[in-house]
Amino acid sequence: MFPFCFEWAWDMAHAIFFGGLWYAVGILGAGMTYVVIKSAYDTMNDSGDSHHH
Amino acid sequence: MDSALIPEGVKRTSFPKFFLGMAVVGAVVLWGLIAVVLIWWKGLNQTNMNDYYGFALWIWADLAVIAVGGGAFFTGLLKYIFKVDELKNIINFAVIIGVICYSSALFILAIDVGQPLRSWFIFWHANVHSMLTEVAFCLSCYFAVLVIEFIPNVLENRQLNKVSFFHHLAHNMHGVMAVFAATGAFLSFFHQGSLGGVAGVMYGRPFAFREGLLIWPWTFFLFTWSAAAFGPCFTLLVTKITEAVTGKKLVSDKTVHLLAKISGWMITTYIIAKIIDTIYWATVTVPASGFTFSHFFSNNAFYGYWILFAEIVLCGVVPGLLLIYKPTRENSNLRLLAIILGVIGVCLNRWVMVLQVMAVPVMSFDTWALYIPSWQEVATTILPVAYGIMFIALAYRYLPVFPQEKELNYPAQPVVEGE
Numbered sequence: 189m190f191p192f193c194f195e196w197a198w199d200m201a202h203a204i205f206f207g208g209l210w211y212a213v214g215i216l217g218a219g220m221t222y223v224v225i226k227s228a229y230d231t232m233n234d235s236g237d238s239h240h241h
Numbered sequence: 242m243d244s245a246l247i248p249e250g251v252k253r254t255s256f257p258k259f260f261l262g263m264a265v266v267g268a269v270v271l272w273g274l275i276a277v278v279l280i281w282w283k284g285l286n287q288t289n290m291n292d293y294y295g296f297a298l299w300i301w302a303d304l305a306v307i308a309v310g311g312g313a314f315f316t317g318l319l320k321y322i323f324k325v326d327e328l329k330n331i332i333n334f335a336v337i338i339g340v341i342c343y344s345s346a347l348f349i350l351a352i353d354v355g356q357p358l359r360s361w362f363i364f365w366h367a368n369v370h371s372m373l374t375e376v377a378f379c380l381s382c383y384f385a386v387l388v389i390e391f392i393p394n395v396l397e398n399r400q401l402n403k404v405s406f407f408h409h410l411a412h413n414m415h416g417v418m419a420v421f422a423a424t425g426a427f428l429s430f431f432h433q434g435s436l437g438g439v440a441g442v443m444y445g446r447p448f449a450f451r452e453g454l455l456i457w458p459w460t461f462f463l464f465t466w467s468a469a470a471f472g473p474c475f476t477l478l479v480t481k482i483t484e485a486v487t488g489k490k491l492v493s494d495k496t497v498h499l500l501a502k503i504s505g506w507m508i509t510t511y512i513i514a515k516i517i518d519t520i521y522w523a524t525v526t527v528p529a530s531g532f533t534f535s536h537f538f539s540n541n542a543f544y545g546y547w548i549l550f551a552e553i554v555l556c557g558v559v560p561g562l563l564l565i566y567k568p569t570r571e572n573s574n575l576r577l578l579a580i581i582l583g584v585i586g587v588c589l590n591r592w593v594m595v596l597q598v599m600a601v602p603v604m605s606f607d608t609w610a611l612y613i614p615s616w617q618e619v620a621t622t623i624l625p626v627a628y629g630i631m632f633i634a635l636a637y638r639y640l641p642v643f644p645q646e647k648e649l650n651y652p653a654q655p656v657v658e659g660e
Contacts, residue, residue, distance in 0.1 A: 189364055189365050189367065193365070195366060201369035201370060202369050204369075205367060205369045205374060205375065205378065206367075206369075208375075208378070208431075209378045209382070212378075212379075212382045212424055212427070212428060213382065215420065215424050216382065216385055216386065216389065216421070216424065219389075219417055219420050219421060220389065222417065223410060223413040223414050223416075223417060224410065226409075226413050227406055227409040227410040227412075227413050228406065230409040230412075230413070231405045231406045231409050234405050234409075
């Protein structure tokens with residue numbers, strides 16, 4: 189699963205499978221991190237009056 | 242009792258009535274859970290799987306729910322990437338159906354592996370030459386995508402939305418949803434395809450084996466195509482059932498007609514490809530492997546030519562034509578017939594590609610091996626259906642799932658704001 193695992197090999201199969209996996213996990217992780225941080229920032233700049241629509 | 246949680250401006254049944262309904266469905270869930278405990282406690286000897294049937298009812302159910310759950314990724318792709326804005330009226334429900342289907346698929350796999358505590362082995366000790374590893378990776382990641390797509394809907398609950406952070410989180414998640422939808426489409430393409438690929442690469446099973454493009458057999462593309470084609474049928478069917486149960490119109494005819502039209506064209510193009518694939522398989526692949534076409538549909542008590550006819554003509558060509566022809570598409574009875582046939586068709590296709598493959602004799606000394614599931618297998622397969630009903634009931638009651646509900650059911654009210 190990781191390059192430091194004993195089963196790891198630097199071959200095409202590992203590159204494709206785990207490259208794809210970490211690429212997808214990376215996008216999801218980065219996307220969620222961004223929205224959580226932005227939401228926290230927006231909440232702090234809300235000045236108390238919540239606006240719902 | 243729970244009126245503070247119910248979305249504003251809509252009516253729901255009384256809490257005792259709702260609770261009673263949930264209790265009835267909950268009894269079915271309980272029956273399934275008893276079977277699950279038995280299987281985890283006593284092992285896979287509780288099933289009727291054997292050396293012929295390493296893949297059985299569960300894997301069919303897995304492939305079927307993943308196929309019909311394809312409505313989520315395809316509707317998301319159309320809505321967020323191709324900007325088909327009309328589908329905003331049904332996208333929440335498509336996502337909910339997707340969450341139910343994929344969580345069910347993962348749950349069934351957790352029973353089927355026999356040693357659920359070792360489920361993580363597929364990641365840690367991954368076999369990087371197996372299509373099923375790709376399926377496991379994509380399935381897990383795509384389920385995460387579906388949960389992410391569902392979160393904003395949960396946060397729009399009347400009470401949760403009062404919390405400023407949740408309000409902003411839901412808003413910001415909507416803002417980047419296209420990125421998640423694109424990732425979901427990428428993951429879906431590969432796991433839907435690889436589920437077909439698993440069957441197509443089995444050269445020792447000539448009923449399933451197909452030639453293809455590079456490393457991908459044609460079944461890879463047919464599975465993805467069929468999920469995108471028939472998935473929306475399932476979304477429309479569950480919407481129709483929900484409307485019938487609630488006695489309300491939840492999605493406008495315009496949206497339903499559009500999704501039905503898209504589904505119809507996808508089904509028609511898919512079924513043309515499927516017919517070409519079947520003819521090539523019957524006339525080239527099968528003779529080359531030393532068999533005759535009739536070998537796969539005769540000399541047994543169940544699998545005859547009828548199943549081929551049912552899958553391709555009755556549940557493929559017919560719904561496709563009914564949905565692309567405007568007068569039949571816009572006739573609610575014929576549209577309902579088409580989407581029911583479509584859902585049966587894709588489930589039948591997965592049945593054939595899992596169970597008929599196992600049943601066909603491949604050795605000269607072999608005979609057909611038919612299989613009847615044990616009650617534990619049946620109970621654990623019905624469990625996700627009951628779970629899905631409970632999930633939809635809870636979501637419908639407490640979340641603003643259908644943005645058009647107010648304007649379609651309470652036209653006298655001046656609040657016609659859309660979403």
